[in-house]
Amino acid sequence: MKSEFKQIANGKAIARDIIPHLAFDEFTHEVLTIVGEGGKIVQYFAYADGSAVNLLAVLRTDKRLLAAGCDVPKNYPAFSAQYEPFHLFEREIAEQFGIRPEGHPWLKMVRYHANSRGVSDVFGNNYSQDIPGNYNYYSVEGRDIHEVAVGPVHAGVIEPGHFRFNCIGERVLHLEIQLGYQHRGVEDLLCNADVKRLPVITEGIAGDTAIGNSLCMAQAFEGLAYMRPDAGARIIRTIALELERIANHLGDLGALSGDVAFLPVANYCGRMRGDFLNMTLLLCGNRFGKGLVRPGGVCFPLTDENRKTITERINELKPQVEHVIGLLFSTHSVLSRFEKCGTVSRLDAEKLGLVGPAARACGISYDARRSFPSEHYRLLDINENVEFTGDVYARAKLRADEILQSISIIQSLLKNHIKTECVVRGSIHPAPSSLVVTINEAWRGELSHCVLTDAAGRILRYKIKDPSFHNWNGLAMALRDTGISDFPLNNKSFNLSYCGFDL
């Protein structure tokens, strides 16, 4: 069947009037057909254009990106009644624009804030009162059932969120995750703030994904200004994204090891993670890569001396990383805790629409670097990574494999001596009445930004989707029928973003 959706390209702007604007019935039919045939949601959100409120869906099939929009109907029947992956997107639309999805299986707040249209709140909340926590959690009743409430302030040095466990003895029947504590109003700020602030704001969406987010932002404005960074900049950006992946994966392997009380690997990984952060520091003066990427290119060159230093450090570190990973996966006390812990079946992963390492650990090989390559990835041959057991072991093993692959990618890129013309501040002059969608495989999975501009070239809507938006429910599923003491282990094997989700 020929789709009414328009095929678009990652990072290429197109005029908004080319995007099909369908009647709602037709839109529903198309969306449900594409998703029913295995299509996935990249973006699905509402936006106001003058007095009208529209919906826009960006879906992906195997290697195609498809977009179409529609008016918001008077009665909006929830798509999530049929397909689970819409569940959070529809809650978000309800919260941001006051559009009630009729028949939604579990309609509740996402980030606890008033909608932008000033219409009555779908959840009946009064936001001048303290709302977080003031909510009836899903509860299980019966003899021997008990609840454990954790957060928003956790025991460790981590971000806030609330976890509510319904347990029978040590066994978790159900985990409800309620976030929103980190909400900073990022999407609205990106529309209203002086454009010179945009790079700095996007770098702060999630510090551990500063490169991922700033790449999505820069590619969006490059698309909207019809410019392309030079080959040297694309190489530096690719190196930076891979360094970010290594540092995070390595840190999490250490944390996982610490959680099963195997301290040697915990300490070695903590130290080696720092060494990779210090390579990013060497590159741009910031351990998280803040200040490196700007629309048009990068602010810092890779000199021959930098190349030499980073190459030497990687050559020294690579065997250490290999040996420590080898130690982790050959230690019986570690394996006995990792294996068969927090299993998510492939079927559940498909149904929930998981992405990134969490999905690849369940046998779903999707990797945006392969399917929608940006930067230098078009010229690279990225491995198809996949594990099949869907447990903590699979998530850890997959990330260990990705660390070693990313090291090889960086090593090969460092041999390339193409120079770059650095940008001083990065210009943001978007084309009017346009749409751009950017996708990158950040370390947690598919990260996407979508920018719509109005007739004057101002930002009409800035939509951000962190991979965690797809994956938090995967963690909840992993905990079902798992011992509550294995929660930290499962949590770290996913290590999802609170601030990237809360925005």
Place this chain on the structure above:
Amino acid sequence: MLNILKNRFEQGYRTSRYPKEKIEPTSRYRGLPKINSEAPSDMVMQCADACPQNAIDPQNKMIDMGRCVFCGTCERLSEGRFVSFSRNFELAVSMKENLLTDGSLPALSLHARQNFKSLFGRSLQLRQISAAGCNACEADLNVLATPFFDMARFGINFVASPRHADGIVVTGPISRNMKTALLKTYEAVPSPKVVIAAGSCSLTGGPFRGSPEVSPGLDSLLPVDLFIPGCPPHPLTYLHALLTYFK
């Protein structure tokens, strides 16, 4: 077992000798900004206009380290002739007005409250509260526990319960949704207690300033003893601040 020993041997001893021995960060690291007051005013204006954080006061030729995210735009634009960032990571101040600087900061140790030194000099237990932080600040606080920095050797630790803490370290611009949790955690810490604001967000709202969902800084809610600038502050900036202020 043999494998564990082999790895232990390969990893070696990694703990730095800071503060006994100085550490020099890599050349692109941007630490304490130095202002050239002789810079022509059109250059100063150009930098002030371009600064994404509006951190430059062009009249007085000062830079507000509370707002600054150390992106280096002003240094690149002026080619170092108005602002240049040094490799000095000693950035913390105990009074907010000192964040507005021309590159000279008062000695932190002289401004430290003496009773804090006697109370917490030998043992300082801190509760970290992330109040809408992007987790870069949190991550670089966390690394203070890794072997290189090893903060515990100075008797400083992060603890799980505010009841066990001598004070709080707050990161993030304090979102509307975290305000109550933050204040409750603060109340749960026994007095006398210290309050440390870490990172541009908790100092001034940082990149998110102006959003109705965040606060203009921790000091609008609680009395702050120590301000640590950066986006995020380098782990050595944290370590220097804690050691100088409390030891």
